[in-house]
Amino acid sequence: MTHTRSHSDGFGLLRLPTRIHFGNGAASAIAPLARELGRRVFVCCDPFLAETPQFERTCEELRDSGAVLQVWTEVEPELPVDSVQRAADAASVWGPELIIGFGGGSALDLAKLVALLRSHGGRLSDYYGENAVPGPITPVIAVPTTAGTGSEVTPVAVVSDPGRDLKVGISSPHLIPRFAVVDPTLTHGAPAAVTAHAGVDAFVHAIESYTAAVRAPEWTDQLPVFVGQNRLAGLLAEEAITVIAANLVRAVTDPDDDAARTEMAYGSLLAGMAFGSAGTHLSHAIQYPIGALTKTPHGLGTGLLLPHVLRGCRPDIDPALRRIGTLLGVSETGSDRALGAIRRIEQIVADIGIPASLAELGVRAEDLPDISARAAGISRLAGNVAAARPIERIPGIVTAAWRGDHI
Ligand SMILES: NC(=O)c1ccc[n+]([C@@H]2O[C@H](COP(=O)([O-])OP(=O)(O)OC[C@H]3O[C@@H](n4cnc5c(N)ncnc54)[C@H](O)[C@@H]3O)[C@@H](O)[C@H]2O)c1
Ligand SMILES: [Fe+2]
Structure with missing residues (x-):
């Protein structure tokens, strides 16, 4: 049970x-x-x-x-x-x-x-x-x-x-x-676009594993591959979020900043360790149909979607967002700290040159229902967020990402 x-x-x-x-x-x-x-x-x-x-x-x-x-x-x-x-x-x-x-x-x-x-x-x-x-x-x-x-x-x-x-x-x-x-x-030699798209995807891995569904697996022979958020993955995700937030923009904008690239290698390793057990969720589910439609890189899509996913899942993930706010040095207190965290994430994504909206990727308004339906169909990802009725949230998230709404 x-x-x-x-x-x-x-x-x-x-x-x-x-x-x-x-x-x-x-x-x-x-x-x-x-x-x-x-x-x-x-x-x-x-x-x-x-x-x-x-x-x-x-x-x-x-x-x-x-x-x-x-x-x-x-x-x-x-x-x-x-x-x-x-x-x-x-x-x-x-x-x-x-x-x-x-x-x-x-x-x-x-x-x-x-x-x-x-x-x-x-x-x-x-x-x-x-x-x-x-x-x-x-x-x-x-x-x-x-x-x-x-x-x-x-x-x-x-x-x-x-x-x-x-x-x-x-x-x-x-x-x-x-x-x-x-x-x-x-x-150290990776081009800026690869550094940006791969790096922001690691950021998404860390944040999604930290806000993944909260479940208790049965301790049977065969656990699901992705079991949702948990203490061990959470510890790694916290360090990954902190390190990536502090270094991603520098690694992308200054190709000679070897220290920032070293930190990104560390952060993405930790993010992989975290999501390898917790799994990822809605940014990944929604990116799959968008990647197929627009042929844009995986990290570009997950990075663009992440702030909208986090906003769409508030207030259910408010405590995790507040903790992320603390890790990111957000000054607001209480529930404003959660909003501050989303704004800070949105800023990082913008600073590395990720487009502001799905419309900029060539997605048309009439594509949105199909994108939402296909994302909802990837239940392993769509259901792995710590928010009630995640499927119902997808159309709102997709529309906000298409318009490029600010948080
Ligand atoms: N298995 C997983 O857990 C997992 C998670 C996320 C994504 N993926 C998959 O990983 C793939 C994307 O991987 P990626 O983002 O690392 O890109 P990639 O491996 O496709 O490489 C992208 C480009 O970067 C170049 N490149 C790689 N390292 C370089 C370096 N040090 N210097 C200069 N150029 C370099 C490559 O030649 C290539 O042209 C996708 O197929 C995606 O589905 C797997
Ligand atoms: Fe990813």
Whole structure:
């Protein structure tokens, strides 16, 4: 039986890689970690990163430690399913003992899915949805070069399937990489748009995991992949919100601000750890149909929507918003602190150049009912907010985001 509780009464859940190495220079840990898992390595590397000295150094260190590598650089944006299948076919010929993902979220998700298909065979569509992966997969070492998706620690990978309108997720604790190596210096060269879209998505991950539904799972063999807000995820989300709010604008506007980029790598890692158990909610549900319609980046959509989602869910999430206000240094008190928090979030989103309205993305007024209906259909996300009757709130949120209403 599920009953309502506040996360202060002791419920917590985290599922994580068995080791997380974070820090400037941490990429040197890849070779020794790989040696623990085997010699034959299949590396999924972003095509841009594959040409960089950092990646060459990593390959050299792997070879020096006795590894034999096959490097796969056909990482296509949005991960079309057939591109994943091709990579998995190549991997099955190679017969790796471990798989390394080196790049942005696309390369990391590819590594996770290649490991899945190598271990369990079949087609990706056999595993769509939650908890459809039958058991452990070939171990993955995830090395992110963007600060945003948190894929290096999360139980999910996202693909596009030409047979479906919306991108589709595969979620299972078995997809969590065995080791995560987060070296912020690898993110330092990312272009401003990638830094902005990936970075704001990490901010959304942190805030949505902190305002996710409050439920008590049954402690059965198979918990849902995303269990809603909880004490352990909340702790990580608070630190992620604080760090990202203080550094996102600097990381985007000053490409030479390495300190801000390092902080963003830290914040997005923590946000991934938080949402990997708590899950995300309405900004993500509404972004899926908008991304499909406008072909705009994921983080652009979730960042644009977040202030409207938070306003649309007040007052149910008022206590969490007040705590966020405190983390963000908002000076107002009482319920005004919650509004101040939303305004501050709205300002950060504007300062990194996210458009102010869905209309600016080319969405038309007549598209709105369909967007709302499709978002409502993604119940895993739409139902995961700590607000009563979330589905009923979606049309109002979508309309406000379309007009670009200010908070
Ligand atoms: N698994 C998860 O938990 C999760 C969460 C959110 C998003 N995602 C998925 O992640 C993908 C998006 O990931 P992303 O935002 O990291 O982008 P990406 O991996 O698609 O990369 C975007 C661009 O940035 C470039 N790039 C990456 N790192 C760079 C660097 N250090 N310097 C210069 N250029 C660099 C790449 O070459 C590419 O052109 C989407 O497919 C999305 O669905 C997954
Ligand atoms: Fe996201």
